[in-house]
Amino acid sequence: MIMASPIPVEINHRKEKGVVRVTWEDGHVGEYGCGYLRGYCPCALCQGHGAKIKFVEVPDAKLAEISAVGNYAIQFTWQDGHNTGIYTFDYLKSLCPCPECNRSKDR
Amino acid sequence: MGTVTRDVVLEALKKVQDPELQRDIVSLGMVKNLEVTGGKVAFTVELTTPACPLRERIQEDCQKALVGLNGVTDLQISFGAQVRGSKTGAGQTDLLPSVKNVILVAAGKGGVGKSTVAANLAVALKMHGAATGLLDADIYGPSIPIIMGVKGEPKKIEVNGEFKLEPPTAHNLPVMSIGFFLEPDQAVIWRGPMLGKALHQLMADVHWGDLDYLVVDMPPGTGDVQITFSQQLKVSGALLVATPQDVALADVVRAKSMFDKVMIPIVGIVENMSYFICDGCGKKHEIFSRGGAERAAKRFKIPFLGEIPITSSIREWGDKGVPILVREPQSEISRTFLEIASRLAGQLSVVSEIARRAQSLKIISS
Numbered sequence: 001m002i003m004a005s006p007i008p009v010e011i012n013h014r015k016e017k018g019v020v021r022v023t024w025e026d027g028h029v030g031e032y033g034c035g036y037l038r039g040y041c042p043c044a045l046c047q048g049h050g051a052k053i054k055f056v057e058v059p060d061a062k063l064a065e066i067s068a069v070g071n072y073a074i075q076f077t078w079q080d081g082h083n084t085g086i087y088t089f090d091y092l093k094s095l096c097p098c099p100e101c102n103r104s105k106d107r
Numbered sequence: 108m109g110t111v112t113r114d115v116v117l118e119a120l121k122k123v124q125d126p127e128l129q130r131d132i133v134s135l136g137m138v139k140n141l142e143v144t145g146g147k148v149a150f151t152v153e154l155t156t157p158a159c160p161l162r163e164r165i166q167e168d169c170q171k172a173l174v175g176l177n178g179v180t181d182l183q184i185s186f187g188a189q190v191r192g193s194k195t196g197a198g199q200t201d202l203l204p205s206v207k208n209v210i211l212v213a214a215g216k217g218g219v220g221k222s223t224v225a226a227n228l229a230v231a232l233k234m235h236g237a238a239t240g241l242l243d244a245d246i247y248g249p250s251i252p253i254i255m256g257v258k259g260e261p262k263k264i265e266v267n268g269e270f271k272l273e274p275p276t277a278h279n280l281p282v283m284s285i286g287f288f289l290e291p292d293q294a295v296i297w298r299g300p301m302l303g304k305a306l307h308q309l310m311a312d313v314h315w316g317d318l319d320y321l322v323v324d325m326p327p328g329t330g331d332v333q334i335t336f337s338q339q340l341k342v343s344g345a346l347l348v349a350t351p352q353d354v355a356l357a358d359v360v361r362a363k364s365m366f367d368k369v370m371i372p373i374v375g376i377v378e379n380m381s382y383f384i385c386d387g388c389g390k391k392h393e394i395f396s397r398g399g400a401e402r403a404a405k406r407f408k409i410p411f412l413g414e415i416p417i418t419s420s421i422r423e424w425g426d427k428g429v430p431i432l433v434r435e436p437q438s439e440i441s442r443t444f445l446e447i448a449s450r451l452a453g454q455l456s457v458v459s460e461i462a463r464r465a466q467s468l469k470i471i472s473s
Binding site for chain 1: 461472
């Protein structure tokens with residue numbers, strides 16, 4: 001069966017550093033650069049219908065707003081108005097760029 | 108020989124995990140009625156659904172955890188189930204407070220067998236022992252009255268001074284459908300606002316009573332009805348029905364992006380019409396190829412809950428108003444439905460646990 005999703009307890013947009021810091025229930029902390037998050041936007045506009053998630057470069061991506069979606073995902077609204085990406089907790093966790101997660105990555 | 112105390116037993120049971128919720132059964136509050144008298148230990152494990160797929164495993168793990176304890180001479184584990192609510196989403200109001208879980212059975216397009224799947228899964232959940240209802244929201248082509256073999260206008264009854272519609276019962280399930288209010292050959296040609304009103308009535312004015320699960324057969328596609336549902340009901344999750352072709356991926360993409368928009372989590376995908384077993388040669392024919400839905404599930408990390416074959420009996424008995432599960436409960440296809448219902452119930456338990464935990468999320472900007 002499917003594993004229970006990881007749950008974030010805090011999402012902190014640190015504006016001057018241009019990063020989003022996510023603290024997970026188990027204490028794990030990951031810092032996501034805004035450009036990195038935007039590039040891996042999971043929406044169909046960015047990803048099309050391909051089978052693999054790809055990185056779509058968006059120069060100078062700035063984050064405007066973060067909101068919770070239901071009880072299972074996060075929506076980022078970017079300053080250019082793009083807001084169709086719904087990052088499920090699972091997906092967000094799979095993107096975690098910290099060295100520890102990167103080592104065990106099979107994305 | 109040492110004496111056993113409640114604390115010792117609880118401490119030992121903390122090593123037993125619910126494999127789906129991935130937390131121990133003590134902190135999940137699943138251990139009830141614990142009694143320790145001398146060396147006798149008795150308790151009830153309250154599962155989060157009577158359709159729990161993992162009951163035997165939990166029982167085994169409990170035994171393993173306690174058998175080694177010093178002083179335990181007798182062990183009695185019984186099982187109960189208390190379905191937990193998992194309602195989430197953007198809906199501001201909850202029109203159905205007495206219903207714990209609302210599941211939308213949906214697809215990105217028509218003709219994939221949503222209604223058949225919805226009806227049989229509702230019957231399966233009921234057979235597992237959960238209080239279940241079935242709501243046909245397919246306003247364009249309500250087929251639940253035919254599949255479940257019920258017709259006629261529901262009775263009006265008075266509940267707490269208000270007039271409500273009493274859902275007729277078919278095969279032990281309360282059933283409501285817009286089809287009950289239409290002549291058989293009449294088509295629904297309403298515009299949006301009328302649709303919204305009719306749906307609102309189907310949700311608010313029906314006396315469902317206490318239900319663990321309400322299975323909703325959605326109209327095909329991505330539109331008005333789906334939005335109305337997400338805004339007026341607290342929906343637990345959506346179950347997508349897809350067919351095996353490669354275009355299934357495109358349908359799933361559509362349905363997923365819609366449910367993301369309205370903030371309803373997708374709790375699973377089932378593949379319908381997966382294969383046909385020829386009654387002449389006994390060979391499995393994969394008419395529409397196979398595995399498209401499973402690939403789509405992998406791609407979007409949605410739980411894949413199972414494959415349902417095409418058989419002529421499912422169609423035949425559906426047309427006669429008897430779901431295959433009622434007619435041939437021992438058949439392979441019925442077992443498939445029961446298994447899928449278990450997995451669905453398990454996923455809803457996971458969703459409810461996530462919903463509870465996610466409530467404490469803090470979003471800040473510094």
